[in-house]
Structure formats: C-alpha cells, structure tokens
Amino acid sequence: MNEFKDAIDFIFHSRESLTGGVRVGGSELWSLLWEHLKLSGAALGLACLISVPLGLWLGHIRRGGFIAISASNIGRAVPTLALIAFFIAYFGVGFTNVTLALMLLAIPPILTNTYTGITQVDADTVDAARGVGMTGAQIVRKVELPLALPIIFGGIRISSVNVVATATIAPLAGVVTLGNPIINAQVYGDAGRLGAAIVVAVLAVAADAGFGLLQRAVTPRALRLANRRIETA
Numbered sequence: 469m470n471e472f473k474d475a476i477d478f479i480f481h482s483r484e485s486l487t488g489g490v491r492v493g494g495s496e497l498w499s500l501l502w503e504h505l506k507l508s509g510a511a512l513g514l515a516c517l518i519s520v521p522l523g524l525w526l527g528h529i530r531r532g533g534f535i536a537i538s539a540s541n542i543g544r545a546v547p548t549l550a551l552i553a554f555f556i557a558y559f560g561v562g563f564t565n566v567t568l569a570l571m572l573l574a575i576p577p578i579l580t581n582t583y584t585g586i587t588q589v590d591a592d593t594v595d596a597a598r599g600v601g602m603t604g605a606q607i608v609r610k611v612e613l614p615l616a617l618p619i620i621f622g623g624i625r626i627s628s629v630n631v632v633a634t635a636t637i638a639p640l641a642g643v644v645t646l647g648n649p650i651i652n653a654q655v656y657g658d659a660g661r662l663g664a665a666i667v668v669a670v671l672a673v674a675a676d677a678g679f680g681l682l683q684r685a686v687t688p689r690a691l692r693l694a695n696r697r698i699e700t701a
Contacts, residue, residue: 475662485655492649492656493663501667504645507563507638508631508675511570515627518571519578520620527586527616528608536583542576552641561642569641573634574627581623585616617686625679632672636664646671 482494526532555569589612597611636647649656649664656664 471658471662474659475666478656478659478663479667486657487655490655492660497646497649497664497667500644500646500648500664501671503643504632504635504647504668504671507567507570507643507645508628508635510563510567511631511635512574512624512628514567514571515574515578515631516624519575519623520582523579523582523620524586524608524613527583528604528612530587533583533587536580549637552637556641563643566635566638566641566643570631570634570638574631577626577630578620578623581626582616582620585619586612588619589615614688618683621679621683621686625676625683628675628679629672632675633668636668 478493479497480494482491482496484490485492523536526536551572552566552569555565559565559568586608593611593615594607597607602610635645636650638645639647639651646664646668649660650668653661
C-alpha cells in the first residue's frame with residue numbers, strides 16, 4: 469500500500485532522481501504524457517487515414533476480403549517489439565520511425581472493422597439507393613458509411629488502446645514517452661515505474677471509454693432501438 473501511495477505522490481510531486489542531479493516526477497511526468505499523446509495520436513491518425521478509405525473501397529466493391537482478414541491475422545501474429553526492432557535496424561531511431569511502426573500495429577483492427585462494417589450493410593438497402601439514382605460515391609457516403617460507423621469506431625477503439633499501451637516501449641527507439649520511468653527504473657525508482665504505469669493504464673482506459681462514447685454517439689438511433697429490442701426479447 470505504501471508503494472502505491474509513493475507512486476501517486478510521484479505523479480503529482482517531483483523529487484530527486486536515484487542517480488542525483490535531476491528532478492523527476494511531477495511536472496516532468498506530465499510532459500512525458502504530452503509526448504506519449506503526440507506519438508499515439510500521430511500513429512492512430514495515420515492508421516485511420518490509410519485504413520478507413522481502403523476498407524470503404526474494398527467493402528463497397530465487395531472484394532478484398534482476403535486482404536482485410538490477412539491484415540488482421542498478421543497484426544495479431546507479428547510481435548510489436550519485433551516490428552519496432554525491425555524499423556530501428558533498417559530505418560533508424562526517431563519519432564517518425566516509431567510512429568510508422570505503431571501505425572502498422574493500428575491498421576489491422578481499423579481496416580478489418582471498416583471492411584466488415586461496409587459488407588454487413590443490407591444489400592437491399594444498397595440496391596434501393598442505387599435504384600433512386602445514387603452514384604457509388606454517394607452510396608458510400610450517405611448509406612454505407614453511416615450504417616458502418618459503429619463497427620469502424622469499434623476498430624479505432626481497439627487500436628487506440630493497443631497504441632497507447634505499446635508506446636511505452638518507444639524509449640527503446642529514442643523517443644521520450646511515459647515508458648521512460650518504466651524502462652529506466654535505475655533513475656526513476658520503483659515509485660516512478662509504478663507511477664508511470666498507473667498513468668498509462670488510466671490513459672488506455674480513458675481512450676477506450678472515449679472512443680466507446682463516440683461509437684455510441686455515431687450509432688444511428690434506429691440501430692440502437694433495434695439492439696434494445698433484441699436484448700429485451
């Protein structure tokens with residue numbers, strides 16, 4: 469219990485490092501949080517820019533299921549640490565390379581969910597939209613995308629938690645994040661390691677809860693009512 473209290477104190481108050489000569493904790497931890505958010509946000513944003521349009525297109529043409537499923541399987545099979553090690557070995561260290569590695573980690577759930585969400589839109593609904601003269605782009609924008617948004621945000625929700633949690637190993641590639649106190653316990657001590665881990669856990673939970681609320685907000689009211697009827701049946 470004392471260790472937990474010490475970790476909480478580390479989060480809000482700075483102290484001398486174990487090696488001396490520098491203050492750690494407190495405001496420094498919040499600056500690490502900002503760097504952690506920048507890295508995670510950049511990786512997740514790039515993953516969305518790539519995965520969502522690609523998933524929309526593949527789902528709309530009802531082809532490319534192999535690509536979406538393979539991306540999901542590869543994402544689960546490739547160890548994240550090995551992926552970052554590969555980027556370090558061949559492309560060097562730095563913010564850009566770690567962002568690209570985390571982006572590759574975030575792509576599979578978003579791509580798979582986007583493709584799945586589009587393909588699950590009722591075919592009769594799509595045919596009706598085509599029958600009233602809508603173009604392919606209009607069908608995607610006005611019919612398929614709104615109905616698929618809850619599933620798409622489900623993928624983004626999964627990826628956000630994965631990226632936030634994995635960004636803790638970014639210091640191994642020369643990028644400062646909340647992983648610093650966790651990896652460099654000889655400088656920050658056990659309180660710093662536990663304190664940073666608590667902040668990362670809270671950040672991951674907040675990301676999951678935030679995107680969960682967005683997922684609910686973008687769900688069409690008719691779908692929410694239909695789900696409630698199914699649950700109460």
